[in-house]
Amino acid sequence: MDESVMCPRFQKAMGMMSQRWTGLVIYQLLSGPKRFCALESSIGLSGRVLSERLKDLENHGIVKRVVFPETPVRIEYSLTEKGLALEPIVKEIEKWSQTWVPVESDSL
Amino acid sequence: MDESVMCPRFQKAMGMMSQRWTGLVIYQLLSGPKRFCALESSIGLSGRVLSERLKDLENHGIVKRVVFPETPVRIEYSLTEKGLALEPIVKEIEKWSQTWVPVESDSL
DNA sequence: ATTAGTTAGTTACTTTATGTAAGTAATTAT
DNA sequence: ATAATTACTTACATAAAGTAACTAACTAAT
Numbered sequence: 001m002d003e004s005v006m007c008p009r010f011q012k013a014m015g016m017m018s019q020r021w022t023g024l025v026i027y028q029l030l031s032g033p034k035r036f037c038a039l040e041s042s043i044g045l046s047g048r049v050l051s052e053r054l055k056d057l058e059n060h061g062i063v064k065r066v067v068f069p070e071t072p073v074r075i076e077y078s079l080t081e082k083g084l085a086l087e088p089i090v091k092e093i094e095k096w097s098q099t100w101v102p103v104e105s106d107s108l
Numbered sequence: 109m110d111e112s113v114m115c116p117r118f119q120k121a122m123g124m125m126s127q128r129w130t131g132l133v134i135y136q137l138l139s140g141p142k143r144f145c146a147l148e149s150s151i152g153l154s155g156r157v158l159s160e161r162l163k164d165l166e167n168h169g170i171v172k173r174v175v176f177p178e179t180p181v182r183i184e185y186s187l188t189e190k191g192l193a194l195e196p197i198v199k200e201i202e203k204w205s206q207t208w209v210p211v212e213s214d215s216l
Numbered sequence: 217a218t219t220a221g222t223t224a225g226t227t228a229c230t231t232t233a234t235g236t237a238a239g240t241a242a243t244t245a246t
Numbered sequence: 247a248t249a250a251t252t253a254c255t256t257a258c259a260t261a262a263a264g265t266a267a268c269t270a271a272c273t274a275a276t
Binding site: 071073 | 262263264265266271272273
């Protein structure tokens, strides 16, 4: 009946942050530039999806990709100003989790 | 090689918030208790998934479900203390979106 | 020169998640 | 008796994510 009376900016932001892995990619990049394989192994997602997410985040102006033509080639992903501005969100999630998420027995 | 050296509480929290629709359900409930069909129409997700999400959130102690045996029966979903504690996260996403998300031309 | 190794991906195929639409149960209104 | 409402569930279709093997460009070793 309704189909969204919510703010479209907010919905877009939420849609982005609600994509699987996006939050963890940003969290990892908040501690500095990272390479593809470093993200892959620290987050534990498939290369296929990581590649997809990094492209999306680049298209959204949140992540930038820098190629160092060394040997073998090194490519670093880092946050733009827009991406760095996401830090308070990640910090709040971290804070909430420390207070409210139990560690043992999968919280059911 | 690595398989997560991240804090497990943080990862759980992020995993939950990164599920599609979860953030918007919480956002809607932050403005007070809501009924199933109200959430369905304001968010624009399928009843199948809404039902699934509400059960998950209930199991995580974030949402509570209250039955009013009126006629027709009324069921209200609302946030627990743990759920209300998510407000700062949602507010930060809102703030970020107001500053950084463009409205027109799907941000590509 | 051939084989193996590295990084940053991509491709093909499978499994899981989500969407769509119809159905159910309890009740009231016509 | 038929239709309507709310809060779901079920069956089936499509989209997203996981898995594993492959590619391209290069180096290092045999």
